[in-house]
Amino acid sequence: MKPCGEDDADAARCSWDVRCSGLARATHNPIRAVVENLHLEPNPGKQLIALSLGDPTVFGNLQPPGELLEAVQSSLESLSYNGYTAGRGSQEAREAVAKYSSTPGSTVDPNDVVLCSGCSGALDICITGVADPGQNILVPRPGFSIYRTLAEGCGIAVRSYDLKPADGWEADLVQMEQQIDKNTALLVVTNPSNPCGSVYSRRHLMDILEVARRNYLPVLADEIYEHMVFPGKEFISMGSLSQDVPILVCSGLAKRFLVPGWRIGWIIIHDRNGILQKENNALVAYDILKRVEGLYPVMPEGAMYMMVGIDMIDFPFEDELEFLQQLMREESVFCLPGQCFDYPNYMRLVITVPEDLLKEACHRIADFCARHHKTICTLPT
Numbered sequence: 001m002k003p004c005g006e007d008d009a010d011a012a013r014c015s016w017d018v019r020c021s022g023l024a025r026a027t028h029n030p031i032r033a034v035v036e037n038l039h040l041e042p043n044p045g046k047q048l049i050a051l052s053l054g055d056p057t058v059f060g061n062l063q064p065p066g067e068l069l070e071a072v073q074s075s076l077e078s079l080s081y082n083g084y085t086a087g088r089g090s091q092e093a094r095e096a097v098a099k100y101s102s103t104p105g106s107t108v109d110p111n112d113v114v115l116c117s118g119c120s121g122a123l124d125i126c127i128t129g130v131a132d133p134g135q136n137i138l139v140p141r142p143g144f145s146i147y148r149t150l151a152e153g154c155g156i157a158v159r160s161y162d163l164k165p166a167d168g169w170e171a172d173l174v175q176m177e178q179q180i181d182k183n184t185a186l187l188v189v190t191n192p193s194n195p196c197g198s199v200y201s202r203r204h205l206m207d208i209l210e211v212a213r214r215n216y217l218p219v220l221a222d223e224i225y226e227h228m229v230f231p232g233k234e235f236i237s238m239g240s241l242s243q244d245v246p247i248l249v250c251s252g253l254a255k256r257f258l259v260p261g262w263r264i265g266w267i268i269i270h271d272r273n274g275i276l277q278k279e280n281n282a283l284v285a286y287d288i289l290k291r292v293e294g295l296y297p298v299m300p301e302g303a304m305y306m307m308v309g310i311d312m313i314d315f316p317f318e319d320e321l322e323f324l325q326q327l328m329r330e331e332s333v334f335c336l337p338g339q340c341f342d343y344p345n346y347m348r349l350v351i352t353v354p355e356d357l358l359k360e361a362c363h364r365i366a367d368f369c370a371r372h373h374k375t376i377c378t379l380p381t
């Protein structure tokens with residue numbers, strides 16, 4: 001070991017001083033921050049029902065398609081794909097994504113596809129590839145927290161534009177536009193939405209594109225829930241609509257193909273001038289919860305979630321965190337707090353769990369609310 005010298009250069013290298021980098025210090029995951037500080041103790045007398053994790057494989061009721069499993073199995077057995085491949089992904093894989101993502105009016109060129117480690121990896125590349133430290137990006141509120149986690153770590157500021165629950169969670173376009181300035185690098189749109197389950201109409205997507213066009217702002221369209229829409233609803237990719245606004249579409253296999261652990265995601269660069277049982281599940285949950293005093297569920301149109309407003313004035317809890325901790329303590333039901341999505345006084349339910357469990361969980365939530373509602377308390381006896 002080197003002896004400590006007098007001068008600064010020696011002093012700097014004469015003992016262990018391993019620090020956390022600026023990037024690590026600036027990186028926050030709001031979901032972890034909120035959930036890890038909750039004291040969650042389920043009621044030992046009741047089976048725990050977690051409506052919190054956006055992983056459709058947890059309960060085993062939804063399985064990936066056989067074709068997908070067979071294709072991967074035969075690729076592995078061929079021993080042809082064990083080596084390094086092109087940085088943007090193999091030509092065959094990019095051709096397959098391009099074919100899957102093309103629509104009659106909008107053909108995707110395999111050269112515009114970049115394979116990534118999950119949709120998260122795609123988002124990371126897009127955000128850090130377009131925005132510099134000191135610039136800002138616009139993200140939806142309520143919204144998925146990864147955009148903030150990725151951006152803030154790199155010194156990119158995050159500004160939120162509001163989604164309006166009474167208007168099917170459409171974006172407040174006026175407020176969105178007011179936040180754009182010369183340092184705004186990217187507009188993030190999540191469609192279908194986590195946590196809202198909303199699916200935007202062509203008209204609303206065109207309106208968003210018009211804001212982007214007027215302000216010369218590229219769009220990052222997070223479409224990981226593409227095609228997970230209920231009957232009668234249509235998913236339209238933003239990439240297929242734009243004639244001039246550059247759109248980076250991020251998607252992957254995780255949700256629709258029920259393989260989040262495979263970490264297959266992609267970016268499609270547009271730069272030119274269901275799981276149907278979930279609708280039943282959503283209706284089941286919505287029908288139970290809409291009758292509960294103090295709760296305001298917003299019926300989703302796709303994805304895997306439902307946002308439920310909690311009128312905190314009706315309950316003897318400080319905020320939704322305390323509400324959810326007590327719900328866990330008494331009913332062993334866990335939902336993510338709205339604060340995880342920058343939207344307090346809401347909870348987010350995952351609706352891909354088996355229908356009977358979802359029903360049971362919603363009834364428990366209803367019982368809990370009836371017990372604790374300030375004016376209609378039916379219990380305790």
Ligand SMILES: Cc1ncc(COP(=O)(O)O)c(C=O)c1O
Nearest residue numbers: 054118119120144194224252254
């Ligand atoms: C809106 C949204 N984007 C991206 C992701 C991450 O997808 P992946 O698991 O492919 O990284 C999720 C995961 O829940 C999500 O909800």
